[in-house]
Amino acid sequence: xxxxKSLKAEEFINHEEILETLEYAExxxxxxxxxxxxLEKAAPKKTGxxxxxxxLSHREASVLLACDDPEVIEKIYALARQIKEAFYGDRIVMxxxxxxxxxxxxxxxYCPYHxxxxxxxxxxxxxxxxxxxxxxxxxxxxxxxxxEAGEDxxxxxIEYILDCIKTIYSIKHKNGAIRRVNVNIAATTVENYKKLxxxxxxxxxxxxxxYHKESYEKLHPAGPKHDYAYHTEAMDRAxxxxxxxxxxxxxxxxxxxxxxxxxxLMHAEHLEAVHGVGPHTISVPxxxxxxxxxxNVFDNSIDDDTFAKIIACIRIAVPYTGxxxxxxxxxxxxxxxxxxxxxxxxxxxxxxxxxxxxxxxEERPHDTEQFDVSDQRSLDEVVKWLMDLGYIPSFCxxxxxxxxxxxxxxxxxxxxxxxxxxxxNALMTxxxxxxxxxxxxxxxxxxxxxxxxxxxxxxEKRRQRAIDYLxxxxxxxxxxxxx
Ligand code: SAM
Numbered sequence: 001x002x003x004x005k006s007l008k009a010e011e012f013i014n015h016e017e018i019l020e021t022l023e024y025a026e027x028x029x030x031x032x033x034x035x036x037x038x039l040e041k042a043a044p045k046k047t048g049x050x051x052x053x054x055x056l057s058h059r060e061a062s063v064l065l066a067c068d069d070p071e072v073i074e075k076i077y078a079l080a081r082q083i084k085e086a087f088y089g090d091r092i093v094m095x096x097x098x099x100x101x102x103x104x105x106x107x108x109x110y111c112p113y114h115x116x117x118x119x120x121x122x123x124x125x126x127x128x129x130x131x132x133x134x135x136x137x138x139x140x141x142x143x144x145x146x147x148e149a150g151e152d153x154x155x156x157x158i159e160y161i162l163d164c165i166k167t168i169y170s171i172k173h174k175n176g177a178i179r180r181v182n183v184n185i186a187a188t189t190v191e192n193y194k195k196l197x198x199x200x201x202x203x204x205x206x207x208x209x210x211y212h213k214e215s216y217e218k219l220h221p222a223g224p225k226h227d228y229a230y231h232t233e234a235m236d237r238a239x240x241x242x243x244x245x246x247x248x249x250x251x252x253x254x255x256x257x258x259x260x261x262x263x264x265l266m267h268a269e270h271l272e273a274v275h276g277v278g279p280h281t282i283s284v285p286x287x288x289x290x291x292x293x294x295x296n297v298f299d300n301s302i303d304d305d306t307f308a309k310i311i312a313c314i315r316i317a318v319p320y321t322g323x324x325x326x327x328x329x330x331x332x333x334x335x336x337x338x339x340x341x342x343x344x345x346x347x348x349x350x351x352x353x354x355x356x357x358x359x360x361x362e363e364r365p366h367d368t369e370q371f372d373v374s375d376q377r378s379l380d381e382v383v384k385w386l387m388d389l390g391y392i393p394s395f396c397x398x399x400x401x402x403x404x405x406x407x408x409x410x411x412x413x414x415x416x417x418x419x420x421x422x423x424x425n426a427l428m429t430x431x432x433x434x435x436x437x438x439x440x441x442x443x444x445x446x447x448x449x450x451x452x453x454x455x456x457x458x459x460e461k462r463r464q465r466a467i468d469y470l471x472x473x474x475x476x477x478x479x480x481x482x483x
Contacts, residue, residue, distance in 0.1 A: 004266065004273045009232035012270040013211050013263050021262045025062035035072055038063060039079055042316045044086045050417075051086050053319035058265035061317035065261055065309060073309060080312035080340045083319045087418060091394045091426045092386055093344040094379070095144040095182070096137055097326070099353045100125050100164050102368050104150025106186070106223035108209070110254060110298065112290040112370060113150045115223065120291045123353040123368045124155055130167045132357035138176025140348050140356075140379045141437035143395040143429065145178055146205065148351075148370070151186035151224060158192045161185060165199045175436045175479055179397035182247070186225060187234035193241025202400050203280050204238045206231075207249035211263025215255045235267070239275045244406030246271070247324070249283035252310070253301045261310060268318050277406040281322040281344065282314055288328050288371035308337055315341025320410045327351075330374040335389065348379035383433065384442040387449050394426035395433055398482035420459045421483045424466035427454055428481050431473045 002014035028034050038060045044051045056064075064076055101124035104113040112120055125133065137145065147164060149156045161183070168178050180202040187206060196204060210216050213228045220226045235246045248267055250260040264282065272278040286307065287295045295301065302310070314323060322343040325334055334345060350356050352369040359365060361378045377385070383393045398421075399409050412421060427450050434446040450470065457463035462483065469481040 004270050006270075007233065007236055007274070009229040010213065013213075013232060013266055015213065017266070018211070018259055018262045021059050021062050022066075022258055024059055025066035025258070028063045029066035030069065031063075032072075035063065035067065039075060039316075042083075042319075043079060044083060044319075053083055053086070055319055056265075056317040058262045058269060058317075061265055061313050062258065062262050064316065065258060065313045076309070076312050076316065077340060080315040083315055084339065084341050084343075087319060088322075088343045089392070089418070089423060090390060091392045091396075091422060092338060092342070093144070093322070093394045093396060094142070094383070095146055095344060095346050096140070096142045096349050096379075097184075097346060097351060098130075098133055098137065098145045098147050098168075099351060099355065099368070099370065100130070100147055100149045100161070101152070101156045102150050102353050102370070103152040103155035104223075105152050106150070106225040107221050108225060109219050109221070110209075110251065110287050110293060110295075112293050114292075117292045121367050124160075125164070125354055127163060127167050129354055129357070130164050131171055133354065134168050134171045134178060135173045135176070136356035136358075138171070138173045138178065139437070141383075141395070141433045142348075142379065143178060144180045144182070144202070144397055146182040146184055146346075148184045156185075158188065158195055162195055162199050165196075165201065169200065175432070175477075177480070179480075180400060184247075187231045188237075190237045190241045193238045193243055197242040201243070202397070203245040203247045204235075204243045205247035205249065205281070205283065206234050206238075207251055207283060207285065208232065208264070208267065209251045210255040210260060211250065211267070212255045212259055219254055232267075235271060235279075236274065239271070239277075244277060245280035245400065245409075247281040247283060248279045249285060249324075251285050251287055252307070253287035253295065253298045255300055257300065257302050257306065257310060261313065264314075265317055268321065275406075277410070278318060279321050280406075280409070281324050282318065283324040283326070284311060284314075285326060285328055288374075290369065290371040293371075304333055304336065307333070308340055311337045311342065312340040327373045327375040328371060331377070331385070334375060338389075338391065345382070347375075347382035348377070349373055349375075380437070380439050380442050383438065384445060387442075387445050392423075392426050392449065392453060393430055393433070394422075395429035396422065396425040396482070397429075398425045402482065420457060420462045424454070424457050424462065424469075425482050428466065428469055428473060431470050432479055435474055 002017035182203040184205040472478040
């Protein structure tokens, strides 16, 4: 039976509830009166505390996703853009993945790291190699990483992951620093989540892959990841272990997208109902070609228009949740979905173990790669591209370092302090990037943007302080200012 507050996977992600939701959505997809009510409910409203959004239930959002009337889709896009603008402005947060090890005991049929893949060389970074990778990433300008590893209790035990986190945070090369390490590793125990929390991680990310239990079990035929309940309940254990910021995701292409959409929103509702805070981020990866993996064998792939609609509907349903898109997607697709709700993107990514150090921007090692990267541009090119499109690339990591995690981050959104806080933080970290790492062309475009945008900090005192800090970054070599 469906119970969003239950701690049992099959009760909070309830199959019958999803089927009923899909039926309800299909029945109402041309019910314009209902659709208008749903859009009205989700629209940003001015309150005494600033601008607030109510979000939508999985049922309401599923009705929007089911619509195929072009006029309604335009309305959905317009609302998604409006919500994005209200809470995220033009800022896009930058990050890069760091692959630590591709040893894995699971048999995920879509992943090249699966145990039976004999074509892929297995590699695990030593602490010295982690250091070299981090220096290479710092030299690109990155401040925020997502570490990735296969599941292997012998080769990649939690102690190894903790050692790597410690190494990453300890490296200060020139003006570089990694200020936030997000962690994407397999589902684990409360005790291990506590250790990750104590190591100072940012977000704990774990993709559900698919919410459809039967498909899940077929797609993960053996290994610890086969256990649907253990995997689906991982975020509850992470929160019990003290991690406030968790990142959900579905690997689109594996099962029916409408099912996954209802599932991920139910997961978000569950976290909110049980822990008082929804997911910090939602990722939207699509299956890609990789060693021993042909994406065409998964017959639920979605086209770019459907992908954009999913992103817009997620933006409307969970307005306070960041949304991430990786370099699995190409430039054109990334451009299209950024306006509809994406708030974080990766840049200059390598998805192989040891893919950064010792390679020029043009060289790309493929041997240990997890999947084909579609957007192969350097970080500098991505930063310039974003600015040319009118976005503000942000290297900000202030929130969790100021203790604004979980619901405290949402509170910042709700009191309308974003423009006085996130906006100057984005500009100051962009200035650091421009001063330390950018090409002359990117620097020129960026400094003009900062001069323009700093005027949009509403609070006069805050604005003046930010202007002073920007000067200190540029002229006095100072770093790491934040509000
Ligand atoms: N091993 C960890 C786990 O099982 O959750 C997490 C790390 S794994 C490197 C990160 C994610 O990559 C997986 O959760 C999966 O969604 C995604 N992935 C795996 N194979 C992929 C493929 N062929 N194309 C695109 N993404 C893929």
